[in-house]
Amino acid sequence: xxxxxxxxxTGTVEVTYTEAKAIYFDIDAIRATPLEGDVHAIxxxxxxxxxxxxxxxxxxxxxxxxxxxxxxxxxxxxxxINIPGNKxxxxxxxxxxxxxxxxxxxxxxxxPNQPQLISRSKNAIQAPLLNEDGLAxxxxxxxxxxxxxxxxxxxxxxxxxDQIVYYDFALNVIPExxxxxxxxxxxxxxxxxxxxxAKYEGYVYLIxxxxxxxxxxxxxxxxVTKIPSEIDDMETIYPYKDKLFIGxxxxxxxxxxxxxxxxxxxxxxxxxxxxxxVLPHGDAAYVTLRSGQWDNCPGTMNALITIDISDLDNPRQxxxxxxxxxxxxxxxxxxxxxxxxxxxxxxFNINDANNPEFQxxxxxxxxxxxxxxxxxxxxxxxxxxxxxSQFIINADQSLDLQSTIQM
Amino acid sequence: xxxxxxxxLFFAFDAPHLQAQRKPxxxxxxxxxxxxxEKISERDSSFTLKLERGKTISIDKDNVWRYxxxxxxIIYPDGRFFNKKGYIYWAISAGTNAMSLVQGFNQRWAAHxxxxxxxxxxxxxxxxxxxxxxxxxxxxxxxxxxxxxQSIFIYGRYYLTDTxxxxxxxxxxxxxNPAFQTERWFDFHSGGFNTINGFxxxxxxxxxxxFQITIGHYMQxxxxxxxxxxxxxxxxxxxxxxxxxxxILKFGWEFG
Numbered sequence: 001x002x003x004x005x006x007x008x009x010t011g012t013v014e015v016t017y018t019e020a021k022a023i024y025f026d027i028d029a030i031r032a033t034p035l036e037g038d039v040h041a042i043x044x045x046x047x048x049x050x051x052x053x054x055x056x057x058x059x060x061x062x063x064x065x066x067x068x069x070x071x072x073x074x075x076x077x078x079x080x081i082n083i084p085g086n087k088x089x090x091x092x093x094x095x096x097x098x099x100x101x102x103x104x105x106x107x108x109x110x111x112p113n114q115p116q117l118i119s120r121s122k123n124a125i126q127a128p129l130l131n132e133d134g135l136a137x138x139x140x141x142x143x144x145x146x147x148x149x150x151x152x153x154x155x156x157x158x159x160x161x162d163q164i165v166y167y168d169f170a171l172n173v174i175p176e177x178x179x180x181x182x183x184x185x186x187x188x189x190x191x192x193x194x195x196x197x198a199k200y201e202g203y204v205y206l207i208x209x210x211x212x213x214x215x216x217x218x219x220x221x222x223x224v225t226k227i228p229s230e231i232d233d234m235e236t237i238y239p240y241k242d243k244l245f246i247g248x249x250x251x252x253x254x255x256x257x258x259x260x261x262x263x264x265x266x267x268x269x270x271x272x273x274x275x276x277x278v279l280p281h282g283d284a285a286y287v288t289l290r291s292g293q294w295d296n297c298p299g300t301m302n303a304l305i306t307i308d309i310s311d312l313d314n315p316r317q318x319x320x321x322x323x324x325x326x327x328x329x330x331x332x333x334x335x336x337x338x339x340x341x342x343x344x345x346x347x348f349n350i351n352d353a354n355n356p357e358f359q360x361x362x363x364x365x366x367x368x369x370x371x372x373x374x375x376x377x378x379x380x381x382x383x384x385x386x387x388x389s390q391f392i393i394n395a396d397q398s399l400d401l402q403s404t405i406q407m
Numbered sequence: 408x409x410x411x412x413x414x415x416l417f418f419a420f421d422a423p424h425l426q427a428q429r430k431p432x433x434x435x436x437x438x439x440x441x442x443x444x445e446k447i448s449e450r451d452s453s454f455t456l457k458l459e460r461g462k463t464i465s466i467d468k469d470n471v472w473r474y475x476x477x478x479x480x481i482i483y484p485d486g487r488f489f490n491k492k493g494y495i496y497w498a499i500s501a502g503t504n505a506m507s508l509v510q511g512f513n514q515r516w517a518a519h520x521x522x523x524x525x526x527x528x529x530x531x532x533x534x535x536x537x538x539x540x541x542x543x544x545x546x547x548x549x550x551x552x553x554x555x556x557q558s559i560f561i562y563g564r565y566y567l568t569d570t571x572x573x574x575x576x577x578x579x580x581x582x583x584n585p586a587f588q589t590e591r592w593f594d595f596h597s598g599g600f601n602t603i604n605g606f607x608x609x610x611x612x613x614x615x616x617x618f619q620i621t622i623g624h625y626m627q628x629x630x631x632x633x634x635x636x637x638x639x640x641x642x643x644x645x646x647x648x649x650x651x652x653x654x655i656l657k658f659g660w661e662f663g
Binding site: 006007008009010011012013014015016017018149150151152153 | 505506515545546547548549550624643644645646647648649650651652653654
């Protein structure tokens with residue numbers, strides 16, 4: 001045994017990590033929360049949706065702010081939709097599909113100020129994690145800890161290899177795979193073109209951990225299918241033609257959904273690990289790879305990559321443009337707008353869809369996510385450090401600030 | 408580990424040799440022929456050998472390329488030999504974590520490469536120096552670290568036997584610098600003192616290229632830090648200060 005112990009590495013390792021302790025609530029009481037809430041300031045903005053005359057801004061874990069944007073110079077908060085535990089939602093015509101802890105909600109917003117719950121698909125995301133009192137995990141308390149370990153400890157094993165330490169009420173470690181993605185991180189505008197909920201041909205798709213959840217919109221309460229995705233760290237889902245484009249931190253994957261409730265992996269474009277929004281458009285799919293802030297986006301690559309998807313059975317990388325810090329992007333006409341955070345807003349000409357040609361950079365417009373106005377191509381919404389700003393794109397391509405919603 | 412030591416002992420005692428002959432001689436001629444025997448007479452321009460099977464042969468000294476006797480070599484009946492002293496030789500060897508043979512190569516793997524320049528100080532003692540490259544996957548409390556080092560060292564070897572596969576003990580002491588490390592603030596390690604001490608088997612050969620196997624206990628000091636991101640997007644920061652330890656099994660060739 002002595003000889004074998006001489007073959008073991010020895011020493012100490014100081015580990016600083018974030019410990020997450022589960023917080024429990026009565027899930028039935030949460031489900032009974034009325035949709036109509038009180039208008040209040042935007043504290044922790046999340047997902048943003050631009051409607052014809054209104055704007056929806058997610059309040060992380062609480063719900064969605066509704067703003068009247070009839071007057072672009074002065075958007076006004078008019079109501080708040082209570083959706084406890086919400087981070088991601090998707091708007092299709094007058095319907096919001098929103099996650100709420102373990103459930104998916106279908107909400108009619110024909111009148112955004114008087115939302116109506118159409119249906120609740122209970123446990124669509126997953127079955128609640130309950131304690132012995134029947135209370136469900138709804139969030140976590142985070143605490144930074146530093147510990148010193150030596151070769152005889154195995155605690156470290158629990159917090160590496162993608163296994164953050166989750167503790168339940170009895171201080172039992174909860175496997176990461178058991179925790180819905182919505183319980184972690186945030187989905188705010190700084191995240192870029194990130195979207196974990198999408199709808200295609202009467203089916204709602206939700207990505208969480210390594211599961212794709214498919215809900216039949218015509219039988220929202222009961223018809224839920226779960227498909228193992230084969231990829232980890234899924235961040236973005238985007239329906240295009242009869243495909244789903246899914247971006248993860250290390251790959252862009254195309255799923256065939258010609259059979260909508262049975263997504264089938266067709267193509268896997270692996271890249272270096274980084275944050276990678278994906279945006280299909282025409283015969284091209286644009287992927288931005290961003291690295292640098294190790295906490296959120298590991299890796300060493302910052303680039304705009306174009307995948308030629310003219311033949312969806314045989315996609316190929318068509319081009320790669322080095323960038324500074326690409327976040328979200330949007331296509332307006334023949335121009336691709338890419339937010340580069342503190343490095344401004346870059347614009348590419350995409351007349352040749354597979355070879356974006358750099359046109360200009362607005363270095364004074366700090367941009368993270370970019371959203372178009374569905375009714376006016378000359379309006380640009382940009383999520384920046386001060387909030388959500390509306391710009392008019394002038395004929396000479398200059399940008400005129402109309403208003404900023406403080407967030 | 409015991410298995411490996413048993414192999415070393417087996418080689419140590421599987422050792423017929425020519426030490427019984429009073430004056431063993433190995434002669435290598437320019438034409439490529441080798442002769443092993445006992446020198447029974449010598450003149451100015453030639454000498455006579457009594458070969459292993461009793462025949463005698465007279466050899467013109469002008470035809471001799473290399474001449475070995477017991478003063479400068481250990482000679483075996485089949486023509487294989489070891490140089491005893493006086494020659495500087497170099498060696499190259501490559502090895503891995505011996506425990507990988509037991510535990511599997513996916514755990515705490517190692518890849519080592521070593522270049523040696525040694526002098527045979529005596530029949531028993533070799534001294535020299537060398538340089539190496541060592542890659543080691545280390546593990547402390549579940550933290551897996553991938554490290555690479557460039558090392559320089561002094562080296563000593565002592566032969567324990569004169570058997571045909573000679574057993575030797577060796578020691579190497581040096582320092583290492585981190586290798587192939589980009590200047591990433593979140594992930595780096597230092598170099599430091601390193602040493603390997605162990606035993607080896609050196610196989611006699613008919614030419615000046617000899618195979619050897621060594622098993623040695625490797626120690627490398629290093630410290631540094633790494634970072635990971637967890638599922639909440641929070642960073643996990645680590646600082647480590649460790650000794651990498653393992654038994655390294657190496658295979659090599661010695662020339663000269």
